[in-house]
Amino acid sequence: MLSQQAKSEIQQLMTKYPDARSAIMPALHLAQREVGWLPDDVIQEIGDLLGLSKTEVNGVATFYTMYARDQPGRHTIMFCADLPCALRGADEMLEHLEHKLGCRASQTSPDGKITLQEAECLGGCNHAPVMLIDGAEHAQDLTSEKIDEIIERLRNT
């Protein structure tokens, strides 16, 4: 459910664009910033505010990976799938991580605690393979053992 403030801001967006469809993306950004993800009722609210169907708004929300249509876990892991990391075994580490979490990239572990996303270069190529935890902690020179330790820690916090 969007706050009154967010609803007003979305209505304001309508004055900045030539048509309502152009306001879908900024409205989705605004809603995701407030709610943390984009559940069905929020998609519906955006549609109502913009005078568009839920299907039209959902079409945009599901097309772009930057919009979260599923509730994210308490923690997020961004795993670098770029070439320098791939050359140092990132594919194998990602497979290990997916097995450990019980989910694939772009999904959340069945216990709802950790969301896994693939990412482009995370700026730590000299210590590849690399992943970024909760947008703040770089885990570098990854091994299966390091990944196991990190996952255990995250599951308990």
Ligand code: FES
């Ligand atoms: S390519 Fe993976 S951190 Fe740069």
